[in-house]
Amino acid sequence: MKKIMLVTYFYPPIGGAGLPGVQRSIKLVKYLNNSRITVLTVNEADYPDYAVLNFNRKLPIDGETIIRTTFKNVFDYVLLIRKVLKSLMINGRDQKQVVPARITNIAAPPLKKPKANFWQKVKDYVYELCNFPDYASGWIIPAVATGRRIIQKQKFDVILATGMPWTALVIAWILHRLSGAKLVVDFRDPWVGNPFDTSKGWFLDRIKSFLERRIVTDAALVTANTTVLRDEFIARYAGKVDTRKFMVLPNGFDPDDFSNLATAEPQQSTEPSPHLILAHAGYLYGKRDPAPILEAIRHLDRTGMASAESFRFVQMGNIHLEYDFHERYRDLEERGVVVDLGTFAFEECLGKLKSSDVLLLIQPGTKSQVPSKLYDYLCLNRPILTMTPLDGALGDLIRENEFGDIFSPDDVAGIASRLNELLREKQEKGGLWADYPNRVRFDIRNIVAGLEQRMDEILVRPETA
Known part of the structure; x- marks a missing residue:
C-alpha cells in the first residue's frame, strides 16, 4: 500500500465556507483504497473565530492518522x-x-x-x-516543523496537498524537497489568474507566480477540478514542463451522503402551492451575487406577470457582497420574498434543499470554476437554474450533461421568463422534480479511483515500467 501524507487546511469539524475543501479532503481519504494516509491539518482550536465548526463527522474517516498542528498568525504578533x-x-x-x-x-x-x-x-x-500567500500563512512554520519530524520517522511515497488555501501547497512542496517523496498538488480553484482574487501589489504578485511555477514544475502530478483550468495550466507551462502531468479531477457526489434522505419522488397535490421556493446553498461574496435572480423577481412584479410574493429566495450561508445586500433588498425581505437563514450543518442543509423547488447555482465572473455544490444538487432531483458565463467550464458542463437551465448573469429577462414558467408548472402539478441520468459520470468513487491509478503510475520506477 502507498503511504501518503495529505496536507489540507480544511478537515472536520470545519464547515461553512470551508465545506467544499473539507469534502474534497475527506473523499480522498475515504476512497483512496490502496493507500495508508496521514493527514496533516490544523488544530481545531486554532481555526479563526469566524470559522464555522459544524461539520461533525466521526473521525477518523477511514483509518487515517490525523496530525494537527498549531497556527500562528504573524500579523497578530x-x-x-x-x-x-x-x-x-x-x-x-x-x-x-x-x-x-x-x-x-x-x-x-x-x-x-x-x-x-x-x-x-x-x-x-x-x-x-x-498573510502571504493567503490567510493560512501562519500555518507554514508549525506544519513544516511537524511534517519534517514525521517524515524523519517514516517514509512517504506521496505528499498530496489540496488548495486553496495555497499555504497547503507551499507546505507540501517544502516537505517534498525535504523528503524526496513524489509531490501531487490539487487545485480546486485557480491560484494565478483567479478572478475572485485581488492584486496584492507587483512584488507579491510576482512571488505568487514564482511559487506556483516552482510547485507545478516540481510536482509529479497536478490535478485541476475543471477542464478549463487544466487547459489554462497547459497553456501557461507548455514548453516548460511535461504537460502530461496535468489531469482533470472534478468534484463529484458521494452516494453515502444521501443514504439518509428519503427518495425525492413526485408529490401530487390537489391544492397549488403558494410560492416557488428558490434555494441557494453557499457563501455569497464578491462577484457571486444573486442580484440577477432578485431583479428578475422585481421585473415580474413590476410588469404584473407574477407577484413577488409568489417567490421565496432562500439563502443558506454567509453574505459578504460589495454592497449592503439587506439594505438593497429590504423591500423584498419585508414582503417575505428574501429569506436569509444563515449557515447550517451539511446534513441539515441537504434536507432544506430537498424541501425546495428550484436549486440555484451562482457563478459569474469566472470561466474556469465549477462550484462543488452542483454535484450535491444532482442527487436531490430538483430543477437547477444556473447563472454563469455561457462559454465557461460550468456552462459547458451544464449543457453537455443536461443539468438544468443556464443563463448569462446579465439575462434578467430570460431568468424572469423561466421563473414564471416554473411557477406555473408548480401550480399546475403541485410540485417540481427532475432527473439527471448523466450524474453517474460524477460518482466520486470512480473519480478518486482515477487519481489513484495515476499516482500508481508515477510511483512505478523506470526499471520496472
Whole structure:
C-alpha cells in the first residue's frame, strides 16, 4: 500500500465556507483504497473565530492518522508589538493618557473602505506580507516543523496537498524537497489568474507566480477540478514542463451522503402551492451575487406577470457582497420574498434543499470554476437554474450533461421568463422534480479511483515500467 501524507487546511469539524475543501479532503481519504494516509491539518482550536465548526463527522474517516498542528498568525504578533510599543510611549509621557488598545476583527472588513493615508497603506502592506500567500500563512512554520519530524520517522511515497488555501501547497512542496517523496498538488480553484482574487501589489504578485511555477514544475502530478483550468495550466507551462502531468479531477457526489434522505419522488397535490421556493446553498461574496435572480423577481412584479410574493429566495450561508445586500433588498425581505437563514450543518442543509423547488447555482465572473455544490444538487432531483458565463467550464458542463437551465448573469429577462414558467408548472402539478441520468459520470468513487491509478503510475520506477 502507498503511504501518503495529505496536507489540507480544511478537515472536520470545519464547515461553512470551508465545506467544499473539507469534502474534497475527506473523499480522498475515504476512497483512496490502496493507500495508508496521514493527514496533516490544523488544530481545531486554532481555526479563526469566524470559522464555522459544524461539520461533525466521526473521525477518523477511514483509518487515517490525523496530525494537527498549531497556527500562528504573524500579523497578530505585529499588532501585539505595536500595542506594547504604543503603550510604552504613552506611559513615558503621561500615565493618565493610557487607553486600552482595541483590536477589531480584521476578517470582516467594512463594505466601503475610507481612503487610506500613508500609514494605513503601510499597515495594509504589512498585513498582506504577514498573510502571504493567503490567510493560512501562519500555518507554514508549525506544519513544516511537524511534517519534517514525521517524515524523519517514516517514509512517504506521496505528499498530496489540496488548495486553496495555497499555504497547503507551499507546505507540501517544502516537505517534498525535504523528503524526496513524489509531490501531487490539487487545485480546486485557480491560484494565478483567479478572478475572485485581488492584486496584492507587483512584488507579491510576482512571488505568487514564482511559487506556483516552482510547485507545478516540481510536482509529479497536478490535478485541476475543471477542464478549463487544466487547459489554462497547459497553456501557461507548455514548453516548460511535461504537460502530461496535468489531469482533470472534478468534484463529484458521494452516494453515502444521501443514504439518509428519503427518495425525492413526485408529490401530487390537489391544492397549488403558494410560492416557488428558490434555494441557494453557499457563501455569497464578491462577484457571486444573486442580484440577477432578485431583479428578475422585481421585473415580474413590476410588469404584473407574477407577484413577488409568489417567490421565496432562500439563502443558506454567509453574505459578504460589495454592497449592503439587506439594505438593497429590504423591500423584498419585508414582503417575505428574501429569506436569509444563515449557515447550517451539511446534513441539515441537504434536507432544506430537498424541501425546495428550484436549486440555484451562482457563478459569474469566472470561466474556469465549477462550484462543488452542483454535484450535491444532482442527487436531490430538483430543477437547477444556473447563472454563469455561457462559454465557461460550468456552462459547458451544464449543457453537455443536461443539468438544468443556464443563463448569462446579465439575462434578467430570460431568468424572469423561466421563473414564471416554473411557477406555473408548480401550480399546475403541485410540485417540481427532475432527473439527471448523466450524474453517474460524477460518482466520486470512480473519480478518486482515477487519481489513484495515476499516482500508481508515477510511483512505478523506470526499471520496472
